[in-house]
Amino acid sequence: MRIEGDVATFGVSDHAQEALGDIVFVELPEIGRTVDAAEAYAVVESVKAVSDSYAPVAGEIIDVNEALESEPEKVNTEPYGAGWIAKVKMSGNSDELMSDDEYTTFLEE
Amino acid sequence: MSELMKTPLFDAHVALGGKIVPFAGYELPVQYKNGALKEYTEVREGAAGIFDITHMGQVCVQGIEALKFLQYVTTNDVSKLVDGQVQYSALLNEQGTFIDDITTYKISDEAYYLCINAANRHKDVVHLQKEAANFDVTVIDESDDTTLLALQGAKAQAALQTLVAFDLDNIGYYKFTRGKIDPTGGNAGGIVSRTGYTGEDGFEIYIPNAIAVSVWDALLEQGAVPIGLAARDMLRTEMGYALYGHEISDAVTPVEAKLMWITKLDKGDFIGQAAVEARKVEGAKKRLIALKLTGRGIPREHYKVFVDGIKSGEVTSGMHSPMAGGVALAYVMPEHAIEGDVSIEIRGKQVAAERTSLPFVRSNVKK
Numbered sequence: 001m002r003i004e005g006d007v008a009t010f011g012v013s014d015h016a017q018e019a020l021g022d023i024v025f026v027e028l029p030e031i032g033r034t035v036d037a038a039e040a041y042a043v044v045e046s047v048k049a050v051s052d053s054y055a056p057v058a059g060e061i062i063d064v065n066e067a068l069e070s071e072p073e074k075v076n077t078e079p080y081g082a083g084w085i086a087k088v089k090m091s092g093n094s095d096e097l098m099s100d101d102e103y104t105t106f107l108e109e
Numbered sequence: 110m111s112e113l114m115k116t117p118l119f120d121a122h123v124a125l126g127g128k129i130v131p132f133a134g135y136e137l138p139v140q141y142k143n144g145a146l147k148e149y150t151e152v153r154e155g156a157a158g159i160f161d162i163t164h165m166g167q168v169c170v171q172g173i174e175a176l177k178f179l180q181y182v183t184t185n186d187v188s189k190l191v192d193g194q195v196q197y198s199a200l201l202n203e204q205g206t207f208i209d210d211i212t213t214y215k216i217s218d219e220a221y222y223l224c225i226n227a228a229n230r231h232k233d234v235v236h237l238q239k240e241a242a243n244f245d246v247t248v249i250d251e252s253d254d255t256t257l258l259a260l261q262g263a264k265a266q267a268a269l270q271t272l273v274a275f276d277l278d279n280i281g282y283y284k285f286t287r288g289k290i291d292p293t294g295g296n297a298g299g300i301v302s303r304t305g306y307t308g309e310d311g312f313e314i315y316i317p318n319a320i321a322v323s324v325w326d327a328l329l330e331q332g333a334v335p336i337g338l339a340a341r342d343m344l345r346t347e348m349g350y351a352l353y354g355h356e357i358s359d360a361v362t363p364v365e366a367k368l369m370w371i372t373k374l375d376k377g378d379f380i381g382q383a384a385v386e387a388r389k390v391e392g393a394k395k396r397l398i399a400l401k402l403t404g405r406g407i408p409r410e411h412y413k414v415f416v417d418g419i420k421s422g423e424v425t426s427g428m429h430s431p432m433a434g435g436v437a438l439a440y441v442m443p444e445h446a447i448e449g450d451v452s453i454e455i456r457g458k459q460v461a462a463e464r465t466s467l468p469f470v471r472s473n474v475k476k
Contacts, residue, residue, distance in 0.1 A: 021128075021339075022146040024429040025407050027456070043456065045407050045429070047145040047339050069405070073146075 001056045002080070003090075008057055011084045012044060012075050020046045023075040028064040029086055035059065042085050044075060059088035116163035117256055117321035125335050133227035135164040138337040145339035149431065152309055152336060152344060153470075157264040159325065159333040160341055164227035167255045167315065168237060171220045172246035179221055182240050182380055183213060184363065186373040190215040195283040195302050197371050200233060205362040205384025209233050210353055212304065214285055222300065224257070224313075226353045240380070256321035260333060261311030261344075263473070268331035269312055272324065273301065277312070282476045291320055292327035307344035308472040346426045349399055349438060349467030355410065355425040356397055356438055364388045365440070367397050395422055396446035399467045402435030402453065404460040412437075413454040414462075416445035424453065433469040437462070 002009040017023065027043035035041045040052035041061070064086045068074060074083040113136045122129065127138030138161070140148060152158035170179060179187040185198035194215050200208040209229040214222035225233045234250045241248045260269055266277050275288045285302035299316035316324055329335070342352075351357050356366055362385050363372040374386055388394075402408060408427030413420055414437075422445075427437035437453065445451075452459040 021140060022144045024146070024431075025405075027406070047343065047429070048139070050407075050409060 002084075006090050007062070008059065008088045008090050009084045010041065010053070010055060010086045010088055012053060012079050014079045017076050017079045017083075020044065020049065020051060022047050023072045026068040026072045026075060026085065028066070028068065029061050031061055031064060033061045034091070035061065035088070044085075045072075053085060055088070057088070057090050059090040061086050062089050063087040114164075116161055117318045118161045118163070118325055121322060121325055122161065122335070127335070127337065130338070132338055133164045135227065137161065137164060138335070139339050140337035141335050145337060145343065146431065148334065148336045148340035149343045151334045152262045152307055152340065153432075155263040157260055157268040157311075157328070157331070157333040158262045158307070158309075158336040158340075159328050160259040160261065160336050161256075161325075162259050162313075162341075163256045163321070165257050166225040166227060166230035166233065166250065166252040167257070168223040168225060168234060169220070169249045169251050170223065170237075170241075170246055171249070172244070173219055174245040175219050175221055178241060178244040178246045179213060180377060180379060181244075182237060183211065184368075184372040184379065184381070184385075185213070186376040187213060187215070187221070188376070192217055193284055193286065195285055195304055197283075199357075199363065199368065199371060200236065201362070201379075201381025201385070202359065203380060203384060204359075205364075205381040205388055206359045207353065207357045207361065207363075207366070208236055208359065210351060210357055210368075214300065214302065216287070222315075224315075229353060254318060256316050256318050256324075258314045258316070258321075258324065258328070259305055259307075259311065260314060260328060261305045261307040261309045261336075263310060264332065265309070265311035268328055268333050269301070269314070271331055272327055275301075277301070277303075280312075282474060290314065290316055290324060292323045293320060295320070303475070305474070306341065306348075306350055308348040308468060308470070308474060309344075310473055310475045342426075343428055343430070346428050346438070347430050347433065347436070347468060347470045348472060349469060352426060361395075361440075362388045362393075364393045365395055365397060393443050395440040396443050397425070397438060397440055398446055399465050399469065400424075400437045400439055400451060400453065400462040401433060401465045401469070402437075402460055402462045404462075405435075406453075406455045406460045407435050408437035408439075408453045408455070408460075408462070414439045414441055415452045415454060415459060416441060416449040419445075421445045427453075430469055435460075435462075436465075436469045
């Protein structure tokens with residue numbers, strides 16, 4: 001997760017995309033939806049598996065990466081860049097942030 | 110759960126970066142380091158994909174009543190086979206439902222070879238040996254001694270031809286040859302059939318375990334690309350080929366599974382015949398159909414299928430086809446097989462789908 005001001009960019013960690021394998025579909029959340037920390041906000045599907053992607057922090061979805069509808073493989077190739085999933089205006093404070101490890105654990109559960 | 114088995118190629122899979130998973134009692138690679146999608150693409154776009162499918166079982170049926178026995182235990186008409194020919198067939202129980210789907214290889218009038226599913230192996234062998242008691246035949250499970258490789262894709266023939274002295278051009282679709290296949294210079298041999306589960310031209314190669322690694326390595330040297338289970342399932346689903354435990358099981362008969370073409374009701378008495386005949390008269394309980402999503406999403410096994418808003422059945426195999434999009438094989442109520450608006454429920458939402466014909470993508474098998 002990348003943070004700029006009060007906006008967090010959600011995605012899948014490099015470790016998680018590696019574990020999931022080739023991503024072939026991403027179900028994006030709706031703009032305007034509010035999510036709690038640890039809530040499933042998107043669905044990432046690989047060739048063989050369907051996985052929820054969990055919000056590392058609470059907030060309101062203000063933008064989604066529609067490019068993933070035609071190029072879901074960006075989640076694999078650029079998990080921290082063009083493979084981002086959603087931008088979220090954070091509602092909580094930074095104490096609620098999950099560490100990378102916790103986030104990865106969530107993704108794998 | 111009992112100990113998982115390893116094929117003779119286990120170390121080779123690990124060395125190639127294979128991600129090993131338990132499958133049908135074996136430890137097998139679901140994909141190698143480049144991933145399932147790339148593997149799939151290699152096979153569809155002309156490589157020679159090599160698959161370790163040693164988990165499949167092999168049974169030898171020998172004896173003067175071999176034909177009579179196989180006519181009784183399998184659904185297809187074995188009398189139509191000539192030496193060196195392969196036939197897709199099935200084993201049914203008395204209820205007319207599937208014990209397994211199989212391929213029958215005719216070596217001679219008194220010797221046949223059956224290829225069976227790994228997950229059904231013990232059940233099949235027990236069944237066949239029990240029925241064999243009434244015939245002058247022996248049924249021998251050769252699975253543990255046999256390595257089975259599939260070599261599939263446009264370059265399969267060129268790669269394999271370098272390893273064998275016999276001319277592969279002489280092996281037609283669903284035909285086979287027995288001959289020497291031994292890159293180590295020895296005299297080991299096996300069966301090479303022009304068969305497969307991918308919709309591409311290619312071969313299945315039955316060899317003794319002792320030469321498995323040398324044949325595998327020799328084919329890799331010829332440019333063959335190792336393909337894991339995930340890509341194999343993508344390739345077979347795109348063809349609409351049935352997979353035991355998905356489209357076929359002991360809950361359906363050939364009438365439901367669209368497999369009457371391998372069920373020859375007029376060939377004489379066989380196990381399950383009366384039940385299938387009765388089912389044919391009373392009508393299928395459900396029907397297998399092919400669906401393509403028109404909305405976004407990926408259909409997966411067990412997702413519910415709705416027709417005109419009524420829950421009609423469920424997906425048995427589904428996937429994202431790089432060429433055809435979201436595709437699925439599904440059972441629906443017989444009255445919904447042809448008409449009515451279809452949707453598949455994905456995470457609580459109805460996603461529109463339409464019926465389509467099989468295969469989902471063009472087959473390149475050389476018939």
